Amino acid sequence: MELNEIxxxxxxxxxxxxxxxxxxxxYTAAAMAMAFGADIQKAxxxxxxxxxxxxxxxxxxxxxxxxxxxxxxxxxxxxxQLLHSALAPYIARDCYGNExxxxxxxxxCHTTGKPGMTLLEKIVFIADYIEPGRKEIPGLSxxxxxxxxxxxxxxxxxxxxxxxxxxxxNQTIDPKxxxxxxxxxxxxx
Ligand code: DGI
Ligand code: FE
Ligand code: FE
Ligand code: FE
Numbered sequence: 503m504e505l506n507e508i509x510x511x512x513x514x515x516x517x518x519x520x521x522x523x524x525x526x527x528x529y530t531a532a533a534m535a536m537a538f539g540a541d542i543q544k545a546x547x548x549x550x551x552x553x554x555x556x557x558x559x560x561x562x563x564x565x566x567x568x569x570x571x572x573x574x575x576x577x578x579x580x581x582x583q584l585l586h587s588a589l590a591p592y593i594a595r596d597c598y599g600n601e602x603x604x605x606x607x608x609x610x611c612h613t614t615g616k617p618g619m620t621l622l623e624k625i626v627f628i629a630d631y632i633e634p635g636r637k638e639i640p641g642l643s644x645x646x647x648x649x650x651x652x653x654x655x656x657x658x659x660x661x662x663x664x665x666x667x668x669x670x671x672n673q674t675i676d677p678k679x680x681x682x683x684x685x686x687x688x689x690x691x
Contacts, residue, residue, distance in 0.1 A: 503599035508550060511598065515557040524553055526633030527626070534625045537650050541622070544605060548626045551598060552609045555589035563589060577676045584676055587613040614678035615661065617685035624653050631660045639663070658686050 503511075513521045528549030535545035555563060563585040567574055570592045578584045591606035600606065608626040611619065615627050632646045641663055648656035661683040668675050 505547070505550075508547075508598050512550065512554060515597075516553065517557070520553060520556055523633060523635055524550060526635040527552060527629045530629035530633045531625050534629060534649060535622075538621060538625070538653070540625060544602065544622060545625050545629075547600070547602070548605045548608045548622060549629055551594045551600060551605065552590060552612045552626055552630060553586060554598060554609075555586040555593040558586075558589075560585070566592070577674050580674045581676070584613055587611065611678075614676045615657065615682035616678055617681055619657075619682075624657060628653065628656055628660065654686055654689065658683070658690065661686070 512524060516524060528546045531545040531549035532542050534540070535542045555566070558566065560582045563582065564574065566589055567578075567585055570589065572585075572588045572592075578588070587610060590609040590612070591600075594600035594606065594609060604620065604622050607620070608623045611623055612626050612630050616623070619627065628649050632642070632649050636642065641659060645656055645659045645663070648659060661679065665675055665679065665683065
């Protein structure tokens with residue numbers, strides 16, 4: 503599917519604020535690709551598609567997970583905001599014609615991260631957090647600077663804030679998030 507068609511369809515399927523966030527992630531991912539020598543078009547497309555499943559009501563997201571054979575783990579049942587990233591590669595393929603495996607894996611892990619992320623996976627994970635439209639949260643400006651100087655430190659900063667935020671709200675942290683944090687913490691030494 504052509505980029506213009508993808509944009510149009512996304513703008514119809516996401517609420518306006520989510521679509522604006524999506525465009526912010528796409529341009530931020532493209533800028534990071536420029537800074538680090540990744541494929542700019544791919545980064546842009548991954549940014550556009552990362553929240554493509556977020557327009558479905560949660561009940562529909564659960565049904566779609568069953569249809570695609572995505573396991574509804576305890577963490578996913580307790581925190582349904584994890585579902586849209588698990589669904590993303592399937593919706594990107596079936597509704598937006600994405601056949602690029604690198605884009606598929608980058609949008610799949612954009613919420614929790616995963617150990618040993620590729621450059622594109624890191625870019626999408628970080629761009630999602632730092633895009634210009636994100637509401638100010640403590641530590642965001644230093645995380646934004648790190649995004650263009652030390653990506654792995656930036657990842658750690660994001661994971662730390664996210665885990666703190668979830669703990670403060672008594673939400674379960676997905677094992678993948680913890681594994682990712684441990685992985686980049688150990689790599690740091
Ligand atoms: O979809 P976005 O709002 O752009 O951002 P996202 O996909 O990164 O995160 C969606 C939500 O998921 C956000 O409120 C943070 C939350 N989240 C991130 N990691 C975890 C998590 N929620 C749980 N329960 N566990 C996690 O490990
Ligand atoms: Fe998301
Ligand atoms: Fe995120
Ligand atoms: Fe997002």
